[in-house]
Amino acid sequence: MTFARHDPISDLDTLPRMPAWVTSARAETLEDLAFLSGAALNHLHLVLGREEVTQALLRDRLALRAAEACVTFSGRPEREAELRDAVHLLRPGDLPGPAGEVCLAWRRAVERPMSFKTLGRALPTLEPGQIATWLDAGQGAPVNRAARVLEAVLIEAPRMETTALILADGALAQALGWEHLVPLLAAGLKRADLRKHGDDLRLACHRALVSSAVEAVRQAADLARRAAHLKAVAPKLRAKGAGDAVEMFLTRDAVAPSALPLLDRAARRLCDRLVELGAVRELTGRDTFRLYGV
Structure with a gap:
């Protein structure tokens, strides 16, 4: 394998930046937050389409962030460092433990293109029919669709936060036409948000997606710079x-x-x-x- 010897790092200045009004606006109504989340997701969509963005790496990093949020929701103490250890230091025959299982679920959900098979691999305890039923609960615009899937899962299985959030992000990706699931909701929601319903839950999801899309764009730019440097030194x-x-x-x-x-x-x-x-x-x-x- 060969890598280009030119310095591509300066090219990263062309990555579109999230508009300042998205990050600085203080909207509280459902209508205003829906507008902001739509703008933030549209901007993230543009960034994800750029060749400079290391998409698999970004998704894996966001999966770790989502796993940490889910572990926190469940009341467990593990954080980023422990989750990395639980996944990457596994030896054949070892069990990853509850926190490690959460991390593995998110990583499996993002490493292959979105499909029922991918979701089934991430959530092996669920029957394919159950996955389809919960995904079908999502109707309407992308964020409303994700919120309805999240609500449907948590009404039936209140303790299955990881499952609910993976399927909600999956519904969002489907609605936006993204090839892969991109973990966004978990890191932006609070534990109390998972007990909300209807418009209150949709409001929380819009707010979560604004903050998570902003962070995803920031990470995309940072990882693109780091990846460009790695490619530049690879010939050495x-x-x-x-x-x-x-x-x-x-x-x-x-x-x-x-x-x-x-x-x-x-x-x-x-x-x-x-x-x-x-x-x-x-x-x-x-x-x-x-x-x-x-």
């Missing part, structure tokens, strides 16, 4: 398998050296080299069992 890497390793960093929130297509010592040396070049970061702060990411 001499290790056999370095190209495949770079591709893994460009699609995953975190990578353990043992997951790279190199021998253990070579994998650790490659990670250290990438840190020296400022292309990836060590995410754990530990001396052992380290994880790395763009």
Whole structure:
């Protein structure tokens, strides 16, 4: 695999920025918030269509954020660092634990194009018919559709917050014509919002999507810059398998050296080299069992 040797980082200035009036407006009515969430989602749609945006990496990073929110809703203490460990340090035969299961569900929901099969893989305890029934509860405009799916699931299964939010984001992606599910609702909602109904829940969803779309656009720009730098330094890497390793960093929130297509010592040396070049970061702060990411 080869990478272009020009410096693409300056090209990222062309990424469209979220309009200031979207982030600064203080709307409280359903009508005003619907207008703002529509503007924010439209802007995110434009950003997701840009070639510079590392979409798989962005979705994986947003999936981690959504998983952290869901774990918090359930009253568990695990946060980002523990969730990464639960997923990326699993050995064959290990169980990920409840928090790890939540994280894996979100990652499975985003790694393949949206379909009933993808949702079934993310939510293996659900029958396909149940998934279809809950998705069919969503009607109307995209955000209303997502809110109705969220409400339908939580009325029948109040403790299944992760399932409800994955299906709601799935309904939103379908309505917007997105190829992949993009985790947005969970990180923008509060625990109390999940007990709301009707217009109150729709209001909460509109507000959540404004804040989450703004954050997703910010992360998209940040990851695009980091990915451009990684691609720029890739030709300096001499290790056999370095190209495949770079591709893994460009699609995953975190990578353990043992997951790279190199021998253990070579994998650790490659990670250290990438840190020296400022292309990836060590995410754990530990001396052992380290994880790395763009």
